[in-house]
Amino acid sequence: METFLTIISGVLFTVGTYLILNKNLLRIILGISMFSHATHLLLMAVNGVKRGAAPLLGEKAASFTDPLPQALILTSIVISFALTAFLLVLGYRTYVELKRDFLRKWKDQPDE
Amino acid sequence: MNNVLILPIVIPLLAGMFMILLRRHVRIQQGLSVVSLLCTIVAAASIVHRISDQGILVLDVGGWPAPFGISLVGDMLSALLVLAAAFACLTCLLYAFGATEKTHRLHFVFAFIQFLLCGVNGSFLTGDMFNLFVFFEVMLISSYVLLSLGGRKTQLRESIQYVMINVIASTLFVVAIAYLYSIAGTLNMAHLSERIAAIGQDGLLTTVSFLFLTVFGLKSGLFLFFWLPNSYSAPPPAVAALFAALLTKVGIYAIIRTFTLIFYHEPRITHTVILAMAALTMLLGALGAVSNWGIKKILAYNVIVAVGFILFGVGMATFESFTGALFYLLHDMLAKALIYILGGAIISIFGSDRLRKFSGLLLYRPSLGWLFFVAALALAGVPPLSGFVGKVIILRGGIAEGRIVLSAIGIITSLMVLYSVMKVFIHSFWGETLMSEGDQKATGNVALLPGFLLVGLILAMGLGAEWVLGYVKQAAEVMSHPSLYIEAVLKQAG
Numbered sequence: 356m357e358t359f360l361t362i363i364s365g366v367l368f369t370v371g372t373y374l375i376l377n378k379n380l381l382r383i384i385l386g387i388s389m390f391s392h393a394t395h396l397l398l399m400a401v402n403g404v405k406r407g408a409a410p411l412l413g414e415k416a417a418s419f420t421d422p423l424p425q426a427l428i429l430t431s432i433v434i435s436f437a438l439t440a441f442l443l444v445l446g447y448r449t450y451v452e453l454k455r456d457f458l459r460k461w462k463d464q465p466d467e
Numbered sequence: 468m469n470n471v472l473i474l475p476i477v478i479p480l481l482a483g484m485f486m487i488l489l490r491r492h493v494r495i496q497q498g499l500s501v502v503s504l505l506c507t508i509v510a511a512a513s514i515v516h517r518i519s520d521q522g523i524l525v526l527d528v529g530g531w532p533a534p535f536g537i538s539l540v541g542d543m544l545s546a547l548l549v550l551a552a553a554f555a556c557l558t559c560l561l562y563a564f565g566a567t568e569k570t571h572r573l574h575f576v577f578a579f580i581q582f583l584l585c586g587v588n589g590s591f592l593t594g595d596m597f598n599l600f601v602f603f604e605v606m607l608i609s610s611y612v613l614l615s616l617g618g619r620k621t622q623l624r625e626s627i628q629y630v631m632i633n634v635i636a637s638t639l640f641v642v643a644i645a646y647l648y649s650i651a652g653t654l655n656m657a658h659l660s661e662r663i664a665a666i667g668q669d670g671l672l673t674t675v676s677f678l679f680l681t682v683f684g685l686k687s688g689l690f691l692f693f694w695l696p697n698s699y700s701a702p703p704p705a706v707a708a709l710f711a712a713l714l715t716k717v718g719i720y721a722i723i724r725t726f727t728l729i730f731y732h733e734p735r736i737t738h739t740v741i742l743a744m745a746a747l748t749m750l751l752g753a754l755g756a757v758s759n760w761g762i763k764k765i766l767a768y769n770v771i772v773a774v775g776f777i778l779f780g781v782g783m784a785t786f787e788s789f790t791g792a793l794f795y796l797l798h799d800m801l802a803k804a805l806i807y808i809l810g811g812a813i814i815s816i817f818g819s820d821r822l823r824k825f826s827g828l829l830l831y832r833p834s835l836g837w838l839f840f841v842a843a844l845a846l847a848g849v850p851p852l853s854g855f856v857g858k859v860i861i862l863r864g865g866i867a868e869g870r871i872v873l874s875a876i877g878i879i880t881s882l883m884v885l886y887s888v889m890k891v892f893i894h895s896f897w898g899e900t901l902m903s904e905g906d907q908k909a910t911g912n913v914a915l916l917p918g919f920l921l922v923g924l925i926l927a928m929g930l931g932a933e934w935v936l937g938y939v940k941q942a943a944e945v946m947s948h949p950s951l952y953i954e955a956v957l958k959q960a961g
Contacts (some may be wrong), residue, residue, distance in 0.1 A: 375635070383631065399643060401649035425650065427597055431641050434604050438634055441608070445615055445630065449623040451856045 360400035361436045367393035381414045387442065389436035471517065472539045474510035474527040475549050475588040478503050482488035483581030496577045497564050503581060507588070511544060514541050523945065523955035525594070533956050539955055544793060548591045548720055550661045551797045554924060555712035555804040556584050558917035563705035565913025566815065571703065574616055580709060583609035590717045592806040594956060596647065596654040600640050603686070607633050610714060613706045614698065623703035625910035632694045636685040643678040650675065651669045651813035656957035659727050660949050676730035676737055677776040680722065687718025689778055690744040692771045696755065699770065699822075700763035705812020707763070711770050712804035719774060719796060719919040723781050727789070727946045728917075734784055741782035746876050748775030753880040756887035762895075765887050765913040769806070769846060772880050773799045779873055780861040788864035789943035794936065795857025796808065798928060802845045802854060805921040806888065809839045811893050812914035816907050822891060829899030834913050836896040838918040843892055845925050847885035853928035856936070 367389050374386025402424040410422035482503035486496045517522055523540040560580060567576055586606025593599050612631075614628035627636060648654055650672060651662045663672060681691070688695045693713075699707055720743070728736055752771030759765050777799065780792025812835060817825055829836040841852070848854035858881065865874035928935055945951045 362874060375631075376812075380627070387631065387634050387638075390635065394638050394641045394645070398648075400644040401645050415557065423654075424645075427641075427648075430597070430601060434601070434637075435634075435849070438604075438630075438637075439831070441611060442630055445611075445623070446813075447626055448615075448618060452620055452623055454617065 360396055360404065362394040364400060365392045367396065373445070380450065384442050384446055388435070391439075393455045394433060398424050398431070399429050426434050433449050447462065469526040469541070471514055472524055472541045472592060473516070473528070473890065475507050475553070476539075476585055476592065478506050478510065479585040479588065480519055481582040483578040483695065485584065486581065487575060488576035490573065490575070493572045493577075496572075497871070500560050500577045500581065501557070501663070504553060504560060504584075507552065507553040507584070508557065509781060511546060511553050513551055515543070515938060518543050518546050523952060525956050530765070534653055534655045537598050538655065538656070538956060540952070541592055542945045542952060542955070543882055543938060544720075544723070546948060547589040547740065547793070547797055547938060547942060548716070550585050551592070551883040552584065552716070553773075553798045555800045556580065556587075556709065558662070558921050559705055559709040559712060560809065561913055561920070562708065562811070566705045566811060567703060567917060568617070569706070571617060571952055576613065576706075579609045579612050579616070583709065583713070587713050587717055590789075590826045591720060596644055596656060600644060603640070603717070603721075606714070606717060607637070613709070614702050616650060616706075617699045617703065618645065622701045624918055625685060625698050626695060629698040631684065631726075635805050636682050639678060639685075640682045641680060643675055646675045646678065655956070656724065656728055657953040661953050661957065663729060663732070668730060671734055673731065673733050675724070676733075677740070679725050679730070680737070683721045683725070684744065685718075687722060687778075688748070688771050688774050689718070689741075690720065690748050690751075692748065692752070695771060696764050696767040698706045700761070701769040701772055702809065704814060707766075708807035710805050711766070711807045712800050715770060715774055715788065716796060717775055719781075723792075725786070725903075726781070727950045728952055731949065733782070738782045738784055741778055742870070742873060745775045745778040745782055746873055748772070749779065749876050749880040750775075753883035753887075757890075758888075759885050760822045762814055762822065762891055763820050765822075765891060766810050767809055768805060769884055769887065772848075773803065776858075776880070779877060780857075780864065782891045783864055783870060783898060784947070785864055785866050785920065786943055786947045787867070788795050788861055789946045790936065790939050791857050791860030791862075791864055793942055794833055794932075794939050795854070795861060797935075797939070798853040798857050798925065801919045801924050801928070801941075802842065805847060805918060805925065806842045808914050808917050808921070809835065809842055812911035812918075813839070813908075815909040816911045818896070818908035819864060822894045825895040826898040827896070829896040830900045831907070832896075832911055834915060835918070836892075838915070838922060839892055839896065841884050841922050841925075842890035842918075843885065845922075845929075847881055849885075851926065851929045852934065853935075854923045855929060856932040929944045 371386045371389035374382045408418045410420050482499050501821050526539040544658050589602030611630050640875050651659050671949050685691045749772055750767050755768035777796050780788045797807050815818055845852040845854050848858040862874050
């Protein structure tokens with residue numbers, strides 16, 4: 356399971372990198388959200404997915420899953436969700452102001 | 468017991484939240500910001516005092532003992548940085564009262580300054596790696612808003628780039644944390660340090676440490692500073708001053724913390740790379756500062772040079788170089804706020820950023836001129852100002868360590884910094900007066916109060932260096948002996 360998740364995470368990182376290197380703003384933002392998904396999967400994969408039992412079974416439990424990675428992922432998801440929303444708004448506003456969503460042409464804009 | 472540690476985080480947070488409710492009442496917001504900053508300064512000063520009396524303070528948030536819960540750790544390094552950050556923030560705020568536009572004030576600029584400070588203080592005080600990430604995000608999200616607020620075209624363009632760079636860096640931060648947790652099984656910094664000392668820092672951990680170095684290098688502008696000059700030129704001067712004083716410093720703090728507390732076992736690899744990056748940062752930053760002809764860009768490159776210089780001290784990893792680096796870091800927070808505020812005032816008077824259009828301001832604005840002159844000397848490190856002490860200690864440490872080339876780079880870049888700010892001074896204050904008083908876009912008087920305040924602080928830090936050094940040495944003691952930090956955090960648990 357971990358191997359599978361690691362591979363998926365690697366694929367997501369690849370896709371994210373490809374999208375970020377694009378010049379279309381929307382694709383870059385999508386790439387960034389791919390990145391965050393890949394990170395969350397990685398966080399899950401490297402810290403072990405299944406160890407036989409639920410996290411909190413008392414002190415004498417023979418096996419239990421480490422709950423901390425999931426707590427980290429939850430926090431990280433909230434943050435990346437907020438950031439993606441902010442980036443989308445910023446991207447939209449920039450598109451409205453500059454009338455273009457291709458980064459390449461931004462350099463033509465004179466500084467005020 | 469040690470609840471005072473949480474005050475520098477909670478005070479700005481609460482103040483910021485109240486300000487959101489008081490949107491239309493700008494006056495009340497301003498009063499509240501000043502009150503909040505003064506309270507933060509008092510809290511920080513009392514933390515510094517208590518640490519010098521009782522040693523490192525630890526607060527286990529929520530009552531969970533150290534390796535299990537998140538703990539706030541106030542050692543002298545954090546406490547001094549919190550204090551300096553509060554002073555820098557207060558002066559930037561005083562400047563912002565006069566210098567920001569009305570639309571800005573109505574759109575929560577003061578509230579976000581408070582949130583920014585909350586994130587900065589939290590990053591300084593936390594003792595947990597993931598919590599550091601969270602406070603980084605608090606700080607960065609506020610900085611995104613402050614940067615894009617106003618929505619001019621340049622601002623939007625730069626903030627998109629700034630946000631992207633930082634989001635990608637944050638992603639890498641989480642990746643690094645994931646690896647670290649899977650190797651060491653803990654995220655508490657003291658516990659991490661203990662475990663890594665026990666299992667030894669092998670190649671895998673060193674690789675992870677480089678991932679951290681990349682992340683913090685991106686945030687602090689250590690070598691990976693390509694984004695910095697543009698982003699720091701875009702926002703209004705008051706916000707830019709705040710960024711220059713606080714943001715990169717948090718990255719530097721993170722590098723100091725991780726490489727003195729956690730990954731200090733392989734200095735031949737990690738610290739050599741840090742030193743090389745510091746040297747390149749100093750050189751490239753100084754070249755940028757000398758070659759540019761816009762005030763904003765010159766100042767932004769000066770920020771970069773200082774980052775390189777501080778990391779030069781950190782990379783040598785001796786007691787003396789830590790002392791110098793921390794002293795210079797404290798000085799730099801104040802000095803960068805000062806020079807940005809004065810630069811902002813000059814820009815607002817001429818209504819332009821281009822040096823070649825400036826001339827002869829000394830006739831109308833003598834006090835601004837002299838303030839700028841003092842600030843320039845402080846940046847270059849001329850005694851009796853505080854930059855001198857830090858530079859002397861770092862360079863003495865460098866020569867004692869046999870790092871002659873790096874020390875030479877440090878001295879040469881200091882001169883280049885002096886040249887670049889003197890260029891600004893000469894072009895804006897000397898020469899024929901081309902502009903009549905009526906043509907000036909602003910008086911620049913708003914910069915005087917924060918300017919004098921900061922010059923006073925820098926002078927006090929320079930003249931009272933012996934007194935400040937007492938505290939700084941206590942911090943450097945912990946930086947060079949990580950066991951002190953570990954004991955303070957973990958003993959409390961047991």
